[in-house]
Amino acid sequence: MTNLSVNLNKVALLRNSRNFGIPSVIKAASTCMRAGAHGITVHPRPDERHIKHEDVYELAKILTVEFNVEGNPSPQFLELIREIKPTQCTLVPDAPDAFTSDHGWDLVTNDSWLRQIIPELKELGIRVSLFLDPDLIQIELAKEIGADRIELYTEPYATAYRHGDVESVFQQYQQAAKKAQEIGLGVNAGHDLNLQNLGKFCSIPNILELSIGHALITDALEMGLFTAVKKYLSILSPN
Secondary structure, three states: OOEEEEEOHHHHHHHOOOOOOOOOHHHHHHHHHHHOOOEEEEOOOOOOOOOOHHHHHHHHHHOOOEEEEEEOOOHHHHHHHHHHOOOEEEEOOOOOOOOOOOOOOOOOOOHHHHHHHHHHHHHOOOEEEEEEOOOHHHHHHHHHOOOOEEEEEOHHHHHHHHOOOOHHHHHHHHHHHHHHHHOOOEEEEEOOOOOOOHHHHOOOOOOOEEEEOHHHHHHHHHHOHHHHHHHHHHHHOOO
């Protein structure tokens, strides 16, 4: 079974357009848990344009499911992670002004830096995942530098699916997941997955976790958050 971790960034983005706290990130997390979500994901950025650091602290107090905190490992981000000690920290190479995450790590040029960070996080009991493109060389390097898991960046798959020309791209993800699993890395995935493209992607064996935010929150505007989470779960575990 593939676990669903709901990314709440877009809930926070909507809340931040006003100054009186609605919609509540904490209430949204509680609804997701009641609906059966296996985890909650947030990606606090330096400008706090959606998830704020105070949200991360508040979520850590109430979550009874896995907590996945994503971000570029800046000193400020790492200090937050040391204090919160989430279940999983997904390290993402986006710049502070990035519109959204749009590529995986180049572990050739970031090797020495990440080799210092990963062991410290693991000593704190945090599972470490690296955000990667479906590149076999990068996957091998992720294992070498000590990651527990990778998160495959799935926007190229989602774009190919939308354009009706998905098979060659899908095969890249199949091969990437297989390679990671063969060398002992767990495989997560996320970015632009939705109710239409999710089923095919999850035909890849042994995907451990999907982080889904934008599409799920968009669907929630029509069907409600509880029902949206249930819809995604029904695809991940149809039986």
